[in-house]
Amino acid sequence: MSDHAERYGIGKAFHTALAAADWDGIRSLLHDDAVWVLPGDNTISGAAVGADAVVERARKIAGYGLRFELLNILVSRENMALSLHNTARRDDVVLDEYLSTVCTLRDGRIASIETYLSDVDGMNAFFV
Structure with a gap:
């Protein structure tokens, strides 16, 4: 398997586990010292x-009923990123955001995650 195929596979596995609420699957992709940073000023x-x-954060996000639409998996020389369109509705509050979740890899697993959002204010209003 080529290096880029391995990085692509990790991205695909992460998205598949997140969409299926497979918390053990997500955990298996992470280093013990993994960190996930999200912008904003809200519960996540x-x-x-x-x-x-990190797994608890994924569980909390999914608990809000999000639909995680995968747009692309992007790979760099050493890392990968997911391009997503997340949507959800809670009463009168609607979440409709585009994001990139950039994963730094170490030894074939995720060492850190940083998420970039198109609508931080919308995220703050939704995740209360």
């Missing part, structure tokens, strides 16, 4: 430090 913002905290 900031840094989730450690693999268990």
Whole structure:
């Protein structure tokens, strides 16, 4: 398997596990010291430090009923990113955002995740 195919596969596995609420699947892709940083000022913002905290953040996000539409998996020389369109509705509040989740890889697993959003204000209003 080529290096880029391995990075692509990790991205695909992460998205598949997230969409299926497969928390053990997500955990298996992470280093124990993984960190996930999200912008904004809401219940999911900031840094989730450690693999268990990263899985808990994914569980919390999914708990809001999001649809995680995968637009692209992008690979660099050493890392990968997911391009997503996330949507959800909670009462009168609608989430409709585009994002890139950039994953730094180490030894074939995710060491860190940083998410870039198209609508931080919309995210703040949704995740209360």
